[in-house]
Amino acid sequence: MPDYRRFRVPGGTYFFTVNLLERRLDLLVRHIDLLREAVRITKQERPFHIDAWAVLPDHMHCVWTLPTGDDDFSNRWKAIKIRFVQKIPSTERRSMVRVNKGERGIWQRRFWEHAIRDERDYANHIDYVHVxxxxxxxxxRVKDWPYSSFHRYVREGVLPVDWGGDYKFDADTDFGERP
Structure with a gap:
């Protein structure tokens, strides 16, 4: 296995993708209040700024900015994941490896992170989260998804409510991702 090292920037801004282990489940939106509470408590204990966030049924994307001198996003994610699963009934399938380690079978172990490099990179990732x-x-329409910081951007006058336009899926020509 390669020696994976995360790129860390103290006080940096990061884009994240965090996935459920079972990508066909809807736990994140079904238990959105539990996820919000896990984030709220973690933010109180280990502050960070939420620049953007979108929660989908089986994964989420977000952009965070950490406090000056702080680069520990991994333990923040660990705390959020643990708090969330502690509130969910243990009904998921688990591999023997997870059973032997005493792990739940809710989250993928790893997550994707990207250190934001400049203003354009930041804007592109914020747009990606919202779309x-x-x-x-x-x-x-972007405005119709309830679990997104897009609504905060509209309230604050950063984006118009019709940002992103309308999208009509065409099965003959569109090869985009499907739920």
Whole structure:
């Protein structure tokens, strides 16, 4: 196995993708209040700024900025994941490896992170977060997905409510991701 090292920037801004182990489940939106509570408590204990966030049924994308001098996003994610699964009934399938390690079978062990490099990179990732429910065809307008920081951007006047336009899926020509 390669020696994977995360790129860390103290006080940096990062884009994340975090997935459920079973990508066909809808636990994240079904238990959105538990996820929000896990994030809220973790933010109180180990502050970070949420620049953007979109929660989909089986994964989420977000952009965070960490406090000056702090680069520990891994333990924040660990805390969020643990708090969330502690509130979910243990009904999921688990591999023998997970059973032997005493692990739940809710989350993929790893997550994807990308250190934001400049303003353009930042804007591109914020847009990606907000358009993702549309990309996965959960909605035809960005504004219709309820689990997104897009609504905060509209309230604050950063984006217009019709940002992203309308999207009509065409099975003959569109090869985008499907739920």
């Amino acid at each position: 993702n429910p549309l990309k996965h065809c959960y909605v035809t």
